[in-house]
Amino acid sequence: MDAWEQKVKDRLKALPKLSSSALESNVLSKISQENNRKKNRRRVQQGLSIAACIACAGIGIGTLSLHSAAIPKPLNAIQPSKQPFAQAFGQVDWWMSPLQTVEGPTVTQLGKNTDFPVSDRNPVVQITVDAKVKNTATNETLSNVNTQGLLLFFQDGVQVASYFVDAPNQPLAPGQSAEWKFQPMSSSWPAHLDHVQAKLTFIRRINWTPTQSVLPSKLQPTVEIPSLGWKIGRSPLQVTMLDFTGYGQNNMYMQIRADVYNPTNEALRDQNLMGFIFLPKDSTSSALDDYTFKYMVDVSFLHGEIAPKTHQTVTFKFVGNASLDLIHRTPSILIVSKATLPKGDN
Amino acid sequence: MERGNQDPMLEVQPVYGVVSQVESTADTELLRELVNSYSSDILSLAFSYVRDFQQAEDIAQEVFLRAYRNLNRFHGKSSYKTWLYSIAANCSKDFLRARKVRQVFWLRKTQEPPEYGRSAESEAIQTIEGDSVWKIVMQLSVKYREVIILHYKEDFSTSQIADVLGISEQTVRTRLFRARDMLKKLLEKEELDWMPGNKK
Numbered sequence: 001m002d003a004w005e006q007k008v009k010d011r012l013k014a015l016p017k018l019s020s021s022a023l024e025s026n027v028l029s030k031i032s033q034e035n036n037r038k039k040n041r042r043r044v045q046q047g048l049s050i051a052a053c054i055a056c057a058g059i060g061i062g063t064l065s066l067h068s069a070a071i072p073k074p075l076n077a078i079q080p081s082k083q084p085f086a087q088a089f090g091q092v093d094w095w096m097s098p099l100q101t102v103e104g105p106t107v108t109q110l111g112k113n114t115d116f117p118v119s120d121r122n123p124v125v126q127i128t129v130d131a132k133v134k135n136t137a138t139n140e141t142l143s144n145v146n147t148q149g150l151l152l153f154f155q156d157g158v159q160v161a162s163y164f165v166d167a168p169n170q171p172l173a174p175g176q177s178a179e180w181k182f183q184p185m186s187s188s189w190p191a192h193l194d195h196v197q198a199k200l201t202f203i204r205r206i207n208w209t210p211t212q213s214v215l216p217s218k219l220q221p222t223v224e225i226p227s228l229g230w231k232i233g234r235s236p237l238q239v240t241m242l243d244f245t246g247y248g249q250n251n252m253y254m255q256i257r258a259d260v261y262n263p264t265n266e267a268l269r270d271q272n273l274m275g276f277i278f279l280p281k282d283s284t285s286s287a288l289d290d291y292t293f294k295y296m297v298d299v300s301f302l303h304g305e306i307a308p309k310t311h312q313t314v315t316f317k318f319v320g321n322a323s324l325d326l327i328h329r330t331p332s333i334l335i336v337s338k339a340t341l342p343k344g345d346n
Numbered sequence: 347m348e349r350g351n352q353d354p355m356l357e358v359q360p361v362y363g364v365v366s367q368v369e370s371t372a373d374t375e376l377l378r379e380l381v382n383s384y385s386s387d388i389l390s391l392a393f394s395y396v397r398d399f400q401q402a403e404d405i406a407q408e409v410f411l412r413a414y415r416n417l418n419r420f421h422g423k424s425s426y427k428t429w430l431y432s433i434a435a436n437c438s439k440d441f442l443r444a445r446k447v448r449q450v451f452w453l454r455k456t457q458e459p460p461e462y463g464r465s466a467e468s469e470a471i472q473t474i475e476g477d478s479v480w481k482i483v484m485q486l487s488v489k490y491r492e493v494i495i496l497h498y499k500e501d502f503s504t505s506q507i508a509d510v511l512g513i514s515e516q517t518v519r520t521r522l523f524r525a526r527d528m529l530k531k532l533l534e535k536e537e538l539d540w541m542p543g544n545k546k
Contacts, residue, residue, distance in 0.1 A: 004530065004541050005498070011479040012499040016470040017386040020403050024381045027410045031374055082433055 043212045081115040097147040097202035098140060099167055102177065104131035105151070105198040129182040131200050135172040143171035151182060152199045160196060164296060167202060235273060235337040236264050237306070242313065246320075254326065258333055260299075261308040270306070273299040275316060275338055279329040287334075293326060299335055377414045380426055385410070387427070387500070388434045393497045394436035395488065399471055405441055409434045424509050431500075431510045435492060442488065482532045490525035495521060 001009070012113040055063075056292055085322050108128045129151065147167035168178040210239070231244045241255040255279065262268055278287040295318045306312050320326050388409050392402035412433050413420075463542055474480055483494055496502040496510060504518045511518070533541050 002542075004533065005526070008479055008483075008494075008529065008533070009498040011477065011503075012483070012495070015474050015477060015499070018399065018402065018467065018470055019386045019475075020406065020467070023380075023385050023389065023403060023406055023410075026407050027381055027414075028374075029408070029416055031377060033446055071477065090514060130485055217356045 005068050008045070015291050016066045028177045036143065046179060047089065059337045071241055097146050097167070097204050098135060098141060099100075099135050099142045099202040101180075102134045105129045105180075105182075106131070107196055108154070109196075112121065127152045129198050130179055130198070131180045132174075133168060133180045133200075133202070134177040135174055137174050139174060140175050141171045143167060144169060145171075146204060146206070147202050149202050152201075153196045154199065155162045155196045157210035157292060165200075165306045181248055235268075237262055237273070237335045238269065239335055241331065241333060243338055244327065244331055245323070250320075250325040251327040254318055256331055256333065258316065259316050260301075260306060260314045260335070262308055265308045267305045267307050268301075268337075270301040270304055272337055275299045276334040277316060278332045278334070279326050281329070283330070287307045287332060293329075310317065373414065373417050377415065380413060380430065381410055384427060384430050387429055389432050390491045390493065391500070392438050393471075393474075394484075394499075395435075396441055397475075397484065398465060401441065405434065408437050412437065424506075426440060428502075428509050431502075432512065434509055434534060436512075439481055439488065442514060447453065447539055464539060478536060478538065479533070482529065482536060483533070485532060490521055490528060493521045494525050494529060 001012075009138055063249045106129070108130070143307055144167040149165035149167055151163045163182070165182050168180055170178060238261040239258040242259055244254070244256050246252070246254045275297040276287075279293040279295075280287060281291040287294070295316075297316045298317055299314060299316075300313055301314065355414050361482065385406060389402055389406040392405035393399060396402055410432060413430055420426070482489055486494065492511065493507055496507045497504075502510065504522065507518045507522075507543075508515045527546070530541070
């Protein structure tokens with residue numbers, strides 16, 4: 001570099017840097033506005049997704065022939081849900097369980113465990129949610145067989161996380177109460193959250209069989225582990241999607257047929273299994289992305305089980321959002337086993 | 347500033363809970379870091395293009411908003427600084443192009459120097475605008491001015507300038523050569539005593 005160039009460089013570098021006191025706040029304010037808009041959109045989608053999940057879990061899988069006359073009102077009630085999900089929930093009381101939260105839920109955040117950080121941005125956070133729940137039914141015993149919980153977390157009025165949770169392990173007679181406790185898996189907990197509030201709601205688990213063309217009056221349990229909670233573990237089953245079809249308005253009634261192979265040497269009962277269907281927005285999205293629709297579905301085998309070293313075609317039916325056609329998405333299916341917990345481990 | 351995806355399979359462990367929807371503000375935190383680290387640089391770069399503080403401020407704001415919206419497209423092939431400078435150069439040139447259109451309609455309007463209050467910003471601007479070397483650099487056309495600013499003021503290598511401007515390194519070298527030549531002639535014309543041709 002010539003001397004004059006060095007001089008030019010020195011002169012230019014010596015010039016004061018400009019700064020703007022308003023820039024950061026303006027940018028963050030705009031970002032905040034954008035985030036709020038996104039959150040609102042996401043909240044609607046989350047609500048729809050979870051609602052569809054619950055609808056799906058509530059309806060059961062079976063071999064139900066879906067036609068518009070048989071579709072219960074709640075599905076329609078959920079779809080336009082631009083209001084907070086809990087409110088939309090309130091409109092659809094037919095699937096609400098008589099199990100109600102009478103105290104709490106209170107959220108205790110024990111802080112970030114820096115002794116075992118997963119990463120700087122994903123430290124282990126210990127969250128415990130406590131509540132007291134009561135069976136308000138007059139003639140029905142409730143347990144995690146016929147009741148499924150949904151735990152929603154809110155921060156500043158915005159839903160930030162949601163979990164399907166179990167009802168208390170021990171069956172509750174009418175009028176009986178029980179303490180309920182839940183600890184989200186720490187690695188799935190958004191570490192940045194602080195002072196979150198929780199809402200705990202219980203819905204019915206209903207198995208809707210083909211013989212029932214209207215809302216079933218008698219509840220049938222989909223799992224038979226009344227005194228135990230269930231954990232989720234990997235299933236040895238191999239799943240291959242055969243086809244994905246939809247019908248109704250915007251293909252809102254969706255069906256996936258899948259070939260399921262049992263490579264083990266023992267028969268596996270469907271009551272110990274549960275399926276998840278993920279419909280990611282595109283090939284770059286992961287199953288847990290915000291815009292991935294997620295469905296929890298039951299798995300139904302012929303005669304309730306799949307024999308060793310055999311294939312079965314399983315049909316998963318689930319209901320989506322009438323305003324959004326999801327049929328062009330590429331689903332992924334995950335079958336997990338609901339391993340039981342020893343008594344008293346909950 | 348690490349980014350990563352969650353593997354859904356990892357979530358399926360023997361633990362209560364089924365599906366979690368995790369919403370992260372990591373992007374916002376990252377943006378805050380970027381604004382804190384580079385706002386002054388980006389503002390100054392934008393000012394070198396448009397020579398108007400308020401417009402430079404608007405551009406800088408747009409730069410960070412664009413960056414935020416496209417954080418998922420940043421794959422770390424360049425540094426955040428280079429990436430932000432690249433957005434800033436594009437935003438500034440977009441702005442200049444739009445301003446050309448606007449000037450067709452506002453040609454008759456008297457161009458008066460913008461008034462700044464007696465603030466740190468106005469003093470900085472006056473210092474910059476009053477500097478003889480800066481004034482000469484500003485006489486260059488945008489495509490030569492930008493390489494001079496990036497090379498001399500920001501210490502960018504030709505490779506980094508190529509990344510920022512989205513042109514080849516050879517083009518950068520050519521522009522730099524010509525810009526240097528033009529700059530030298532202009533500086534000599536100004537009779538600056540530290541220029542070789544002006545020494546008596």
